[in-house]
Amino acid sequence: MMNNYQRSRIKCWFITINILLSTNVLAQRAWTLQDCIDYAVAHHLPIKQQDIKAKIKVLDQEMAVRERLPSVSGYANGYTTFGSSQDVFGTIRRNDNLNSNMGINAELTLYQYNYFRNQAKKAASEAEQEHIEKEILKRNLTVQLMEAYLQTLLAQALLVSQDSAMQFSQQLLDKAQKSTAVGATAVSVVAEAKANLAREKQQYQQYHKDRQQSLLKLAQLMNYPDYNNLSLAVPVAESDLLQEHTFSDISNLREEAYLHNPVFAKFRSQAVGLEVESKFVKAALFPTVKGSAGLGSTYFNAFKADNTRSFFVQSKDNFAQQLAVTVSVPIFNKGKTKRQLKQIDLNQQNIQLAIDNEKFAQQQILDKLLLELDENRKQYGIAVEASTATAQSLDYTLRSFEAGKASIYDVNTSKSNLIKAESETIRSKYTVVFNQLMLRYQIYGSIN
Incomplete structure (x- = not known):
């Protein structure tokens, strides 16, 4: 009679043969x-x-x-000036200041x-x-x-x-x-x-x-x-x-x-x-008609001036909106x-x-x-x-x-x-x- 080892070997051989046959069938x-x-x-x-x-x-x-x-974009910029300048009366004085502005713009083509x-x-x-x-x-x-x-x-x-x-x-x-x-x-x-x-x-x-x-x-x-x-x-x-x-x-x-x-x-x-x-x-x-809208605020600081309002106060007070319509008429191209x-x-x-x-x-x-x-x-x-x-x-x-x-x-x-x-x-x-x-x-x- 066959022992377990022999049975296992025979079983493995059958599995291997089946795999090879199936692989060959797929290949062909x-x-x-x-x-x-x-x-x-x-x-x-x-x-x-x-x-x-x-x-x-x-x-x-x-x-x-x-x-x-519409195309929408935001902007923020700032610049500062240092130096002296002469006014209309001939007085020379320091003119150091800081300017900045920020806001949002939107543009839309209304007709084209x-x-x-x-x-x-x-x-x-x-x-x-x-x-x-x-x-x-x-x-x-x-x-x-x-x-x-x-x-x-x-x-x-x-x-x-x-x-x-x-x-x-x-x-x-x-x-x-x-x-x-x-x-x-x-x-x-x-x-x-x-x-x-x-x-x-x-x-x-x-x-x-x-x-x-x-x-x-x-x-x-x-x-x-x-x-x-x-x-x-x-x-x-x-x-x-x-x-x-x-x-x-x-x-x-x-x-x-x-x-x-x-x-x-x-x-x-x-x-x-x-x-x-x-x-x-x-x-x-x-003609091309475009509309635009914007809102923003500005800030100014003269450095040496007294009672300069803070950034947030100025930004609130200087808040403004803008609406514009632009008409472009072709004449000669x-x-x-x-x-x-x-x-x-x-x-x-x-x-x-x-x-x-x-x-x-x-x-x-x-x-x-x-x-x-x-x-x-x-x-x-x-x-x-x-x-x-x-x-x-x-x-x-x-x-x-x-x-x-x-x-x-x-x-x-x-x-x-x-x-x-x-x-x-x-x-x-x-x-x-x-x-x-x-x-x-x-x-x-x-x-x-």
């Missing part, structure tokens, strides 16, 4: 495309920088809103053609533009991730296909060696089988390199620390990815794409900001306002041209994607047919080889043709998948 988490996008957005440094810029603009907006409030309101609107528009810039960064990053993700899946699929070809060559070599050992085939057959296996291994290593490079690129886009532990999820079923998608009229697709493209939102926000800025600039043409308004008008025209240019670019992208999707679907169908026919041809060649009616060179040629056909099928498949995903994202702003 299968990442979907959406998982990669979410992780990349959360860890992308330029997006984090854009968040900070947006927060700064929000603070600018808050400061602009608070500009309507809605200057502060428009200033707050302008700050709000700039804050909105910073948020839109973040969406643009996310959009560009998502497009890069889609391409890198599918490129990695393609490289992985080619690697798996090449591994199958390498195993086939190994089996063919084993058969040739056995056949040569009994004297049924020539030694040259074994040599050719070995050479073909070496070529397959060489191609496998190239595909492995491509897969690792694609995985590294994807991890770098995600800002993921260890690309070796980045395992991609099993792709969506082929029947789902390659099914015929119906799209509405091209004009409706374009309008939908404009709606989900943050670049257009950026231009619209800039146009609104320019309208506010024009009102902001026009304020320089209108060298035509600055007129030219600023002209600049705003030109900027508005420039934004409209930028919108038209972006619409034109968006139309070209949609037209290109629709054309490529249609042609690549046809290409994929042809590739599937070619792959099926080539597989049948290889099957007949193998039967002929086993019957002694075909050489190993014929088998290698048929197998090479099949590998090329399967590779073309895989490439066509993922090209169609990429076209579908990209088209969906360009139109609806989402991969789902």
Whole structure:
């Protein structure tokens, strides 16, 4: 029977094994495309920088809103004079004294053609533009991730296909060696089988390199620390990815794409900001009315004078209040306002041209994607047919080889043709998948 020490050791081993297994499972988490996008957005440094810029603009907006409030300040100062002076009668006497004053001032802008309101609107528009810039960064990053993700899946699929070809060559070599050992085939057959296996291994290593490079690129886009532990999820079923998608009229697709493209939102926000800025600039043409209020007291001490009242008594007796209204009327500012308004008008025209240019670019992208999707679907169908026919041809060649009616060179040629056909099928498949995903994202702003 086991003692307590042995039971404890066995229990510890079970716990350790469970921990290692759970750790391995976590490390080999299968990442979907959406998982990669979410992780990349959360860890992308330029997006984090854009968040900070947006927060700064929000603070600018808050400061602009608070500009309507009065500014209040307190003051206190004192100065003393030592020396002699001559009065109007020619008498020279000492004039030593101490002067001081203190109080509180408040100033408020009563009218300035809605200057502060428009200033707050302008700050709000700039804050909105910073948020839109973040969406643009996310959009560009998502497009890069889609391409890198599918490129990695393609490289992985080619690697798996090449591994199958390498195993086939190994089996063919084993058969040739056995056949040569009994004297049924020539030694040259074994040599050719070995050479073909070496070529397959060489191609496998190239595909492995491509897969690792694609995985590294994807991890770098995600800002993921260890690309070796980045395992991609099993792709969506082929029947789902390659099914015929119906799209509405091209004009409706374009309008939908404009709606989900943050670049257009950026231009619209800039146009609104320019309208506010024009009102902001026009304020320089209108009078400015400011009101101020103050209260304070003064103190004077002649040092040698008799009966000088104390500081607190003088401060109480000299206490005074002041109200003032200041009106500033602009007369001539060298035509600055007129030219600023002209600049705003030109900027508005420039934004409209930028919108038209972006619409034109968006139309070209949609037209290109629709054309490529249609042609690549046809290409994929042809590739599937070619792959099926080539597989049948290889099957007949193998039967002929086993019957002694075909050489190993014929088998290698048929197998090479099949590998090329399967590779073309895989490439066509993922090209169609990429076209579908990209088209969906360009139109609806989402991969789902």
